[in-house]
Amino acid sequence: MKKVGLYFGTFNPFHIGHLIIANHLVEHTDMDEVWLVITPQSPFKKKKNLLKNHHRLELVYRGTEDYEKLKPCDVEFNLPQPSYTSKTLAELKDSHPDLDFSLIMGEDNLVNFHKWRNFQTILDNHEIYICPRHTKSEVPEQFLNHPKINITTTPQMEISSTLIREMIKSGKNTRPLLQHKVWEYMDEMNFYK
Template identity: 40%
Template sequence: MKIGLYFGSFNPIHTGHLIIANHVAYNTDLDKVWLVVSPHNPLKSSSSLLNEHHRFHLVELAVEGESRLRASNIEFSLPRPSYTVDTLAYLSEKFPTQEFAIIMGSDSFQNISRWKNYMHIVQHYPIYVYRRPGHEIEPMYGVKILDAPLLDISSTVIRQHVKDGKSIKYLVPDNVQQYILENGYYR
């Protein structure tokens, strides 16, 4: 089985993330897509992060009933900060019969040279890159470049809307919206 790992803080997960994950799951040779909730991205500030277990639960709600998508909290038990190369090594050891690949936007791919042991990653794992406007990429390292449907939605805007008491309907799945509001997240 070939599993695509879509890493993110998912703070919170939104419709844009889900459209990309679903598109990749059904329009590539990947069998499943795991949405891997990162406790803390070493390249991002953690000050506005909702607790990782809450973010993971929101991802679980978002992918409920979708057979090809799965929420993963695999990085919660690994040393912090989490580095993709370490997560891949751990998963490859824990699930030796699975083949793992990485899914990322062209904006993230432009920073791949800043990743820990990035040459090991590009040499040993398939990478699926979906284009993002303003972040053109050249095919290199054998990456598979995808044109996934994109929505210009950001978790930052969603957090601000919640804080300002504005609606986030249609930006996140209904069950995610309900859970965020019921629990007072991002206020």
């Protein structure tokens, strides 16, 4: 059964940090593919600097089209809001029963994972791959040495979408932080200016 890792994010914008992490995971774990799941804009929380869903999907598409093991995924665009990971996983399993889905998350998310809706169901049915963070967090005892939780050696990136948006707004060059096709689309569309 093909193993697919799910990397969730707003990707506002999708940058080389996201690309490096996704590529590292698909090349250095037993995952066959990594799907980048674009989190939709919540109808309850309007963020003025959050690009529309289709633009963020386009950024991820352009940023990954040269990487055959990385795929954009818009499954949450058609699910009720707010999105819950357990519902997304159930939807994907229903539509792709032949695939084995794993969850990718930052170490900081593992700290509060026990507060997620249906976290135990997620853990019972899916492996979780943890990306380390520079700031160390106190991981709950129940998740330490858990057989379904895998700590990875992904590079720790100091690049953030917030930093990129701020740099663009102040007229600074962000080209080195963005895959070239992503930068071209953002420049053409005048995003974040």
